[in-house]
Amino acid sequence: MLKLQISHPVQFHSANKQLFKSTLFLIPKSENLGVMGMAEILTSLSLLEGINDNTGKNPDAIAFAETFEQAFGFGFNDIYDRQYDLFRRKPCNLTKTLDAMRTALMKEYKRRKSQRDKKENEKR
Template sequence: MSYLDSELSLIHLRIEHPEQFTQPNQPTFVSELYIIPKSKDLGIIALAEIVVALFLSKKVFQRNGTPAYLNQIADVFQKMFNCSFGSIYDQQEKVFDRKPFNRTKALDFLKNLIIRKDKEDRNKQNEK
């Protein structure tokens, strides 16, 4: 009986003061970054290539310590770059359907940017 009385009291309080029982709106993350989906060097498929590579590495983890799923990594990238893969599994298929010399096109592009920047920096240091 006392349990029912306490439940009725709680219901009465919820009716009189509903604002006390609502969860505050938690702000949702909105990134200021975006990619151009059909960009030659870094579009949706290129981003999917990076996501797939991170997934295959098994070095991105969930809070419980287990490796993240492909769709979890993809969701984060979609939020970070304000884009949509549609189905990450379809994008993964497109990555693997590429010709072997093009399969890591985006990763090669990014690698070459780092190498070029390193060479430029070394040349500047040698000129001094």
């Protein structure tokens, strides 16, 4: 089989063909994100049931995982193992990434509000 693939590579094209090449890449061991953080986000999005597939149904974990992997250039290896690990966390760590995202949004909100308030005070 390998000899045939080498001799006739056109006949053995990959079934998992990427639709686009992403310019974004996940930092695997990022403090507040990483592969487990992406599993947390993926699982939360799935549970919200606000994203549908082309049949109009909530996509399964594998469909979400493949999309995330392609968009951010990484691999879950097995999304079901990552989800299992996620739900084995202590309750205080269950939403670690989501909590970090909320903190980042609040920090940016306060920074922008401070700038807006400063500009308004300068106009007076």
